[in-house]
Amino acid sequence: MNYRYFVLFLGLLVLACNPDQQEENPEPPNIIFIMSDDHGYQAISAYGHGINETPNIDRIADEGILFNRSTVTNSICAPSRAVMLTGKHSFVNGKVDNLQPFNWDQPNFPKVLQANGYQTAMIGKIHLDGLPQGFDYSMVLPGQGHYYNPDFIVNGERKRFPGYVTDITTDQTLKWLKEMRNPDQPFCLLYHQKAPHRNWKPAEEYLTLYDDITFDPPANFYDDYEGRGSAAKEQEMEIVRDMRWGHDMKFVVNPYTGDTTALAGQLKRLSAYQLKNWKAAYDPKNEAFVKADLKGKEFAEWKFNRYIRDYLRTIKSVDDGVGELLDFLDETGLAENTIVVYTSDQGFYLGEHGWFDKRFMYEESFRTPLLMRYPKEIKAGTETDALVQNLDFAPTFLDYAGIEAPEEMQGESFRDLVSGEDPSWRDAVYYTYYEYPAEHMVKRHHGVSTERYKLIHFYYDVDEWELYDLQEDPREMNNVYDDPAYVEVQEQMHQKLDSIRAEYGDSDELDQKFLDAWLNR
Known part of the structure; x- marks a missing residue:
């Protein structure tokens, strides 16, 4: 036998006998991060609310994990996306509202992946001003974008595409995977849909979907x-x-x-x-x-x-696109080593309290859908009530890639949580909202939430506190802040709010700074 082939044979034999050694340098996982805009968890059938059917999105949870208490740090589009990219709260990354500029020069997780051998791409909506940094290829909607015949900025050049925005975003995502991706590199792909953002223009094939159904409004639709x-x-x-x-x-x-x-x-x-x-x-x-x-x-x-029919019609197209993507991964053998995440930039009101939109720290806005699949580490059909946030995406993706997160990132990797290796997790999450006075007139507020309780402070032109017992009052109809039965809980939640603000570096001085910037814009 040729000596060179003999040595190769011995090396393969050693690896076969030592499977642990094979895993010392495992193949880095691909990452596909799907984000829609304003998709309330109530409108994903995996969450069991019965409003609509989303079989393809559900499939991610069926084959992976469903997060029941995933939340955001600031429930409004551009700030939420800035948190997702940077792993830092709004008052740290500087993007506290939809109008303040976003600093692309700061670290974000695609930049770190790109610097460590990943091919990166972003296709769809990002709603952050400036040319995206950290991507080998970007094709993004300018601002909110249009549902029909939208313009996209393709690597800095504006082009118009005929058709429906959700379908175009899916088609271009699949085109990148099939024709533009380097098969010799791991990849990170951000596949971000505009839908179901206001004003909910459906695709032509779904313009009459649900016309034969009359939807009952939520139980607290007539909230006073x-x-x-x-x-x-x-x-x-x-x-x-x-x-x-x-x-x-x-x-x-x-x-x-x-x-x-x-x-x-x-x-x-x-x-x-x-x-x-x-x-x-x-x-x-x-x-x-x-x-x-x-x-x-x-x-x-x-x-x-x-409202609800148009909203759900736009989601039908989003779900179709997820199905096409998952089918492609299965057909090409990429599914086994690809992390797939589905989420939204925040939750949304589907008639709860009589509302549409988001912004408040109340549950339907604060909570966001999160479903994740990675066959190598996540057991199919898993569920968790852990308080994860969009703050955690950046360090989690870097952890899977075997890359240390920049020290300035404030989120935590939930990799060991979802694999079951380490079930310990944080017991509280922090929230801020700044865009007032402005459209929808939701007052400035910050707050802290645990698994059971939520404390909210509304400030600027008011000084009001609200406390909710989510176990006894999941619809948040009864403010128990002044209830004598909750005196101890109120004190404990105030302490938790003070400590979590200090932990993340927030303060009344920062609140005033961002208020001044807003009023002087």
């Missing part, structure tokens, strides 16, 4: 906010009162004033064929509404149903 402070009462995000006839309800002409709405201008972006299908779907329904002349409860629940 009794016992809570001014924040819950003075917001401007009520479905019945605050949704716009054009932008949200899909009327070209306001049915009560006869004025042309903003939708008329938006529809100019559609092709003649797209517009024909749109009008065929909405015009008869709008005419029926005008003719019915609804009042009171019937009127309120008509508006709720117009």
Whole structure:
């Protein structure tokens, strides 16, 4: 036998007899991070709320893990994405609201992966100003982007793509995987959908989906906010009162004033064929509404149903895209060594408290869906109630890649948590919100949440405290801050809030700094 082949044979024999040695330098995992925009966990069927079916998104949890208490640090689009990238709270990374600039020069997890041999790409929505850093390839929507015939900024160059934004984002993601990816490198791909962000324009094939279903509003849809402070009462995000006839309800002409709405201008972006299908779907329904002349409860629940149907229609396209991606991974043999994560940049109100939108620290906004699959380490069908946050994504991905996270990252890797190797985890999470006075008029606040209790402080033009017992009051209808039965709990939660603010480096002085910047913008 040739000596060189004999030595190779002996080496393979040694590896076969010592499987532990084979794992000393394991193949780095690929990472696919799927993020939608404003996708409430209530609208993922794996969470059991029964509103809709999302079989493809559910599949990630069926074959991996479902997080029941995943939360965000700041429930608004751009700040949440900045936290996701940097692993730092908003008051540390500087992106506290949608208008402040984002500093791309600071470390983010794709940059670190890229510097350590990963090929990186981002396709879809990021909603952060400036050219993305840390990506070998980027194809991102400018700002919020459009649902129909959207523009994308492709490696800095603006181009228009005909079609529906969700389908285009999926198609371009698959194109990158099939044609542009270097098969000799591990990859990290951010696949980020615009949907289901307001104003919920469905794909042509789903314009009439759910027309045969009447959805019941949540149990607290008619909330009167009794016992809570001014924040819950003075917001401007009520479905019945605050949704716009054009932008949200899909009327070209306001049915009560006869004025042309903003939708008329938006529809100019559609092709003649797209517009024909749109009008065929909405015009008869709008005419029926005008003719019915609804009042009171019937009127309120008509508006709720117009909203929820459109919202769920856009999710159907997102779920379709997830299915195409998972099928591709299976067909190409990439599934075994690819981490797949599905999440949203925050939660969303689907009629709870009578609301749409997000921003508040109340559960439907604070909690975000999180499903994750990695066959090598995560047992299929796992669930966890651990208090993970979007703060934790960056260090977790770096941990899987075998890379030490930059010291400035404040999140924690949940790798050992989801594998079952180390079930210990934090007992509280911290939240901040800064964008006030502004659209929807949700007051500035910060707070701390444990598994059972939540303490919120609303400040700036008020000084109000709210305390909730999530075990006894999961819908957060009863503020027990001044309840004598909760005196000890109140004291403990104040102590926890003070300690967690100190731990992360937040302060009243920083609150004032960001307030001044907002007022002087």
